[in-house]
Amino acid sequence: MEANPPKRKETRKSLRVKVISMGNAEVGKSCIIKRYCEKRFVSKYLATIGIDYGVTKVQVRDREIKVNIFDMAGHPFFYEVRNEFYKDTQGVILVYDVGQKESFDALDTWLAEMKQELGPHGNMQNIVFVVCANKIDSTKHRSVDESEGRLWAESRGFLYFETSAQTGEGINEMFQTFYSAIIDLCDNGGKRPSSSMGVGFTKEQADAIRRIRNSKDSWDMLGVKPGATRDEVNKAYRKLAVLLHPDKCVAPGSEDAFKAVVNARTALLKNIK
Numbered sequence: 001m002e003a004n005p006p007k008r009k010e011t012r013k014s015l016r017v018k019v020i021s022m023g024n025a026e027v028g029k030s031c032i033i034k035r036y037c038e039k040r041f042v043s044k045y046l047a048t049i050g051i052d053y054g055v056t057k058v059q060v061r062d063r064e065i066k067v068n069i070f071d072m073a074g075h076p077f078f079y080e081v082r083n084e085f086y087k088d089t090q091g092v093i094l095v096y097d098v099g100q101k102e103s104f105d106a107l108d109t110w111l112a113e114m115k116q117e118l119g120p121h122g123n124m125q126n127i128v129f130v131v132c133a134n135k136i137d138s139t140k141h142r143s144v145d146e147s148e149g150r151l152w153a154e155s156r157g158f159l160y161f162e163t164s165a166q167t168g169e170g171i172n173e174m175f176q177t178f179y180s181a182i183i184d185l186c187d188n189g190g191k192r193p194s195s196s197m198g199v200g201f202t203k204e205q206a207d208a209i210r211r212i213r214n215s216k217d218s219w220d221m222l223g224v225k226p227g228a229t230r231d232e233v234n235k236a237y238r239k240l241a242v243l244l245h246p247d248k249c250v251a252p253g254s255e256d257a258f259k260a261v262v263n264a265r266t267a268l269l270k271n272i273k
């Protein structure tokens with residue numbers, strides 16, 4: 001009888017990954033990385049010049065990963081420096097300041113810059129993106145609320161976290177989930193697993209919520225022309241109500257959007273004969 005061969009201890013190869021930070025100047029990219037890697041916070045603003053590079057080893061689940069972090073400068077002045085660092089990236093930390101709406105609005109421009117630099121063969125689908133809504137500790141007026149940020153992120157299949165580099169809130173959780181998703185991506189042959197793509201709501205629902213949020217009056221909210229008839233208002237209302245009813249729609253912000261639509265219809269019908 002053949003003897004059993006000695007069991008070899010399973011050692012999983014440690015992974016090497018490349019992560020970059022993106023977002024407007026002064027939103028807190030460097031501070032988020034510093035808070036995680038060095039457990040400290042610097043309140044004085046020291047703008048990143050071009051790129052800061054660092055390597056860190058982290059243990060996530062049963063895996064050790066070696067992370068090369070490229071912390072980008074957000075200032076437009078450094079575009080020429082950062083544009084060559086987009087390629088071969090597995091993870092992106094996309095940051096905005098919750099007290100600064102322009103930094104949230106700029107997220108699309110950051111994605112466009114990356115897409116352009118990756119060129120026609122670059123695949124943004126197979127990169128893990130985590131959106132950090134940063135500076136939640138700040139006493140300054142918050143101009144982007146959680147549901148708006150979460151909707152933007154989750155409708156694109158991105159992770160979303162509320163963070164404060166100052167207090168540390170959300171930072172460890174964000175990095176652990178981010179790295180864990182990167183491991184899943186690497187284990188899946190460099191492709192984002194399809195399970196992580198399902199967001200539980202449709203693009204039509206996300207677009208409707210965004211449109212309602214940005215509407216200028218009740219007519220605009222229901223998507224009807226000023227002076228529309230009762231029938232037209234009711235028809236538009238019913239369509240949105242079916243799309244956004246809280247029992248049917250799990251998209252962030254759907255409950256508020258639904259309430260806003262109900263109120264808009266009530267207000268309009270009061271004044272239509």
Ligand code: GTP
Pocket residue numbers: 023024025026027028029030031032042043044045046047048049072073074075134135136137138163164165166167
């Ligand atoms: P660039 O390198 O110029 O692109 O900026 P950055 O995004 O790296 O910003 P940085 O991390 O240097 O932070 C900018 C300023 O915001 C600094 O004064 C930080 O102290 C402050 N800051 C960063 N994170 C937080 C936070 O969570 N809360 C508060 N209150 N301030 C923060």
Ligand code: MG
Pocket residue numbers: 029030031046047048071072073074
């Ligand atoms: Mg920086």
